[in-house]
Amino acid sequence: VREMRARAIEAVKPWIQLLGDRRQCPEVRKAMEVLLRETREEYESTLEMKTAKAEVVQELQDRASQQEWMIRQLVDVVEILEDALLCTPSVPVDLELFFADVLAQPVSEELRTRSVSCLRVLSRCGAAARRALNTLGVACGSDSAAEEADVTLEMPDMEGASMPLGSFPLHLGRPETEEAQTSPGSATAAATPTSPLEEDEVLEETEGEADEDAAAEEEPRRGGYVGGTAVASQAVPARTSAEAQGQSEGPGGHDRDPAGTGTAAPTSPLDKVPFGEKGLIVAQSFRKVAVLLSFLEVFGGTISRHSNGKGLCQPMLCWHVGGFPARLAAHALAANSITKRKQLQLAAAWPWERCGQEACRDELRALKKYDSAEAGPCSLGYFTGFFDAEGCLCHLGGARLSLQVKQKFPTVLQCLREFLAENYGCVHLYGYKTHSALSVSRTSICKEVLRAMLSSGLICKAEQAKLAIGLTPQNSLPVRLALGEQVGNQSFGRRLDEDGLERARKIQSAMSRATVLKDQGRLMEADTKLQQVQLMKGKHKLLNALRENEQLRQYIGNIRALQSHTDQPLFSVGKLWAL
DNA sequence: AGAGTTCCCATGGACCGGCA
DNA sequence: TGCCGGTCCATGGGAACTCT
16 A cells, blocks of 8 residues: 555656646646546446455355355254253143233233233244244144143243244344345345244334334434434344343343442353354443443453543443354444444354354455445434434534534445435535545534434433534523533544633634735735734634643642542542543 | 545554553 | 453544535
């Protein structure tokens, strides 16, 4: 890359030298445009080649590993079913009478709901098993009433049994079915049910969501973002409600820490399945731990320390999940991803053989190097989540606001722009040297978008959004201060105070005046004005530097003062941390 | 006031080595 | 083999600035 860059610089140099002669400018410009067009074409061509290669590699890997994967899945499923009491030839209890009799008595509404849910699962499983036997041409032995009565079911074990059964679709339904691969543009390809059982599960899931959020939003299923729980509703049907309440599961389930301390001890054999090197990882500053807790709640895994706080860097925490749960999480997340869909699909289908893993590792690295995003329709939920993670709410002084989202590659920003333009109007997408940026610079639209995002479940930036919506010329300064409290330390000491804003306004005003004078042909006066501007800018810079220096001294003093008052490691106190 | 650009550096992701 | 701690550095969050 360095060599190519050096060659490109050398190629352009003669043209830059030509610019010394103004008469050559049009020719240079024409030449540069040709060069730019050629470079863009080359870039596009390279990306296409990489994408094509990635798809071929993935397909080959899938075909090679799919058979073994499915056989392993079958072994796991059979073992689970054999271990469950459903297959135990113990005392026969008539299921119908048992449930009917017990539920006819006064029981809590919650237990009744869970019981009905379990019966529905059993009913669907029975229907699916019957269809499978028919397909295989094997006689359906359970048709007789006598055999049906042989099934033993004890309530305490229902929870243990329901977890693996409820997870079946995710275990069996690999996202990389050939159908999904041949239609990468399809936004729902990876979520398309591939078996009757899976289809049933998806249907139930959708019904559940509809019940809960019918009035809240009428969005396509893709990209829901109702905090962390939206992912749960899409990814892990049925089982999350019990887990979220910290209820322990029976044998075969996840023995999640009921206190919610962020530790998870895998007890299921499925959890021991190796996955990649580390599985999935999300790191966040400790202030955004709510996001990590959502991941923990939905996908299991562990939250641990990522890095210590040091200086102006905040302490970081990270959520990670490995083994089989990581595959499930990757599978579920892939269906709703634009930027990382290919990476997640790769992770969900991580091969078992060492040689295959090496190829996948290379492929994963490659996917991160170029714009491997898959464009797809974007919803309010998706935009909310994306903005919560990557967006920036900027106060421009006075009552003005802007919203920004930056990304290295533009594909996902184009999807977001289409969504915003369609629903809210004016939005801009800029391409810069190092990145692309989506910008909403009209204050009224900013507020409208913020309101919509708040209703859609904004988490990390919810407080900022509320403050910004209430921004007026009268409360500009307090709101600015409050907004400053909500953000990280990237701009520590550099945020302009009241005086700084006033100076910036005066500089702006003087520059505008100079332009007017120049346009009127009053060149001497314009020149004098510009000299004043230069002086004002110098003073502005100096005062800003002094203020930053003062804030840093104050910061250091606060840390020293805290350290002298305690022998314990310091944790956050306002904006201070020194672990 | 809005559109467009650039700068600074904390944040977040990747990776590596030690250890159990 | 997986977990964990530590480090590196590209990315992007936040803001200011310029121009219209």
